[in-house]
Amino acid sequence: MRVTIREVAKRAGVSAATVSRVLNKPNLVEKETRRRVQAAMKELDFKPNAIARGLSSRQTDTLGLIVPAGITDFFFNELYQGIREASQSHNMRVLVFDSENSPERAMEGFYFLGQHQVDGIIFTSKMITEDFDPVIQRLGLPVVLVLAPNGAKTPIPSFDIDNVRAGFDVVSYLVSRGHRRIGMIAGKVPDTPWQQRLQGYESGLKHFGLPFDSQAVQTGEFSFDDGYRAMQRLLEKQADLQLTAVFSASDEMALGAMRCLYDNGLRVPDDMSIVGFDDVKVARMVVPRLTTVAQPFSEIGAQSVHWLMGALGRVITPSETGTYFLPHRFVERESVRTLV
Numbered sequence: 001m002r003v004t005i006r007e008v009a010k011r012a013g014v015s016a017a018t019v020s021r022v023l024n025k026p027n028l029v030e031k032e033t034r035r036r037v038q039a040a041m042k043e044l045d046f047k048p049n050a051i052a053r054g055l056s057s058r059q060t061d062t063l064g065l066i067v068p069a070g071i072t073d074f075f076f077n078e079l080y081q082g083i084r085e086a087s088q089s090h091n092m093r094v095l096v097f098d099s100e101n102s103p104e105r106a107m108e109g110f111y112f113l114g115q116h117q118v119d120g121i122i123f124t125s126k127m128i129t130e131d132f133d134p135v136i137q138r139l140g141l142p143v144v145l146v147l148a149p150n151g152a153k154t155p156i157p158s159f160d161i162d163n164v165r166a167g168f169d170v171v172s173y174l175v176s177r178g179h180r181r182i183g184m185i186a187g188k189v190p191d192t193p194w195q196q197r198l199q200g201y202e203s204g205l206k207h208f209g210l211p212f213d214s215q216a217v218q219t220g221e222f223s224f225d226d227g228y229r230a231m232q233r234l235l236e237k238q239a240d241l242q243l244t245a246v247f248s249a250s251d252e253m254a255l256g257a258m259r260c261l262y263d264n265g266l267r268v269p270d271d272m273s274i275v276g277f278d279d280v281k282v283a284r285m286v287v288p289r290l291t292t293v294a295q296p297f298s299e300i301g302a303q304s305v306h307w308l309m310g311a312l313g314r315v316i317t318p319s320e321t322g323t324y325f326l327p328h329r330f331v332e333r334e335s336v337r338t339l340v
Helices: 005-012 016-022 031-046 050-056 074-089 103-115 130-139 161-176 193-205 225-234 251-263 297-311
Strands: 063-065 093-098 119-124 143-146 158-161 182-186 217-220 243-246 274-276 291-293 323-325 329-331
Touching: 005 016, 005 031, 016 031, 063 074, 074 093, 074 119, 074 251, 074 297, 074 329, 093 103, 103 119, 103 130, 119 297, 143 297, 158 329, 161 182, 161 193, 161 243, 161 274, 161 291, 161 329, 182 193, 182 225, 182 251, 217 225, 225 243, 225 251, 243 251, 251 274
Parallel strands: 063 093, 063 119, 119 143, 143 158, 158 323, 182 217, 182 243, 243 274, 274 291
Antiparallel strands: 291 329
16 A cells, blocks of 8 residues: 555654655755655655645746846856756756846746746846845745855855856966966956956955056956956056956956957957956857856756755755855966966
8 A cells, every 4th residue: 555644754753744845845844854754755665646746735847047137148048058958857847037137126036936836946146135035935935046145144055166266266377377467357246256256366466466456457247348348448547557468257248358459459369368257158269269267057057956956855965055166167278378
């Protein structure tokens, strides 16, 4: 005869309701209790009724994805591919909500996805603040952050790279190639991965005894045009700065900077070395090919889905909150020259 939830509950020393929560919303159950229930299921060879489980949990086999500005940006396409493929491997669909770079729209996205009864939510690139705590707690869904720091009180896992270390590594590389006057095109938004790259840049200059000049740092919103304009501002100060290399916080801005240099009759890397960040596909296509920091976007997306599957009880995996750092990689190509 089929083993029942009540029998599992009795073996684990918990209520039937607790067993149901372990099956349907395991993130709401204390870890030790969850472990006891799962052990009892294994001992009794308990096989949950998939139809009954779906009805009771109202699971839709759908994950929600909140993106800052569509999935057409260079790196979001690769990130989305990792999320989509991992979701498909677990027979899950992905419902995408575009927040249009607006905190208010992002908040609306949580409500929208909650109304569509998604089983979990992936939030990308913008920092979660305390303003989001009430809605996240009210929805009661597992949430995971991708390339986004957690500024909320609610414990939420985050998958990213160590952006401070990566920014430091760029400066270290440029110094090893003989550069001492290094500028940066940074991001405008505080408390984001792009600001962390600026911290790494500043730490690198300090470590190697190089002066920090605020004029050598210009900001943008990570578009090609922002990179172009930021590079133009650096060129206007070049008589004082005497830069030989510029580190861009994104590949797209780096491409804009390269175009600006070309339009001003300057060559990369002969007149100015450029290092990007992301390693989007087009970085390998431009002339010269862009030296950059590679982020494992597809793997980051897949790992975020895998964490949600663990939180939903569909796979056995650690479900602790905190930041999970995946390794970045430096990709040396043609946009940096060695100074004698």
